[in-house]
Amino acid sequence: MVAVVSQENVAALVSRTGRELQRYRKGRRQVVGCIPYRFKIGEKTSLDVVSDELEVLVISSQKGKGMLFPKGGWELDESKKEAALRETMEEAGVRGIVGGKLGKWSFKSKTHDTFYEGYMFPLLVQEQLEFWPEQNVRQRIWMSVTEAREVCQHWWMKEALDRLVNRPSGQKQLGHYRDNKRVLGSMNCERDAKSASVNSVASLEGRAQLF
Template sequence: MTTTLQARTGRELQRYDNHFRLVAGCIPYRLKQNVENPTGDSLSKLEVLMITSPNRHDLIFPKGGWDNDETVDQAARREALEEAGVQGTIHDTLLGVWEFKSKSKQNLKGQEGACRGYIFALEVTEELKLWPEQSSHDRQWLNVWEAWKLCRYDWMREALNSISVLLTGKPVRLLTVPEISENTSMFCLVKSSGTKCVDSAINALC
């Protein structure tokens, strides 16, 4: 008998902390084997999975609301399954925690629409042929340099840098900022090391 997977809908179980809607997500990744690597650069083995966003042309990492009947890492795994159709192992170390405003509320003043996102690294062990939000999200494997160029927001590049350092010990370095990048003011609330690095107010999308 085939079991049909369904995505969660609604916000009845949604977690909040004061005015912040709590969000969990991940960067799905894999380390390619037998890659031609004349420079010895371990980054060349790292690939990350990005997904299309409905009604937009950019690519994003899977993320969504953290519900009160699950842990934050369970929420991140669920979002990866629902949006990207992948399952795997969550890395114990957070890539970071970012605060930003939701797309629909970004032009409003005050705390309305504020989100706090917890982002993990997820090593993919299975790719499903069918997944709950397949009609809304296509998926694409990219090397870290390709992914960097497609990141629309600062938090995505920061998270990509974090996973690169975590897995290879090397950051992603490009000399130019991608043209697709939008003018967003972002801050990283808490890095995986637990240190605070608040720079400015946030105005990105969740």
């Protein structure tokens, strides 16, 4: 689903700036992020490998080459999940349902002598905005899990992606998706069969009236 937001309303979708509310723990800046994902719509997919049926959304980096998942500072007036939702909307222009935490990682900045603690969450995308705060400075691309592993520039985000694909809850959710897909397909077949039967009866009645 792509949501159209008027350019006049984009002003209400503004990225937070400044670090007055930034959280730190033992000198390490606290950051949170999301892996936005969706299920592919198609028939030619493996029924055994979750990654074959997932697409994830990556964004371009503002400060260098490469791609990554949306992430940013966790601030004092919000929970981790609220921060993850906010950063994902600001940087990637999507909204959805945040799942359970994928994990926590400690890492050092590639460009500064700064240490961080990062938390990552999965986000099942339900809304994709046409306009969003950082649309002029970032690109967003849907791609396969395999492609995302190749282009993602952060090792800890790659680990988070692997956890998303391999976690039991992901397997369970995918199972529900497949079951629903089969049920809908069965319902459509029954509906088509009933429709064909009704049309056939109507045709026979019409012929009988002619005679």
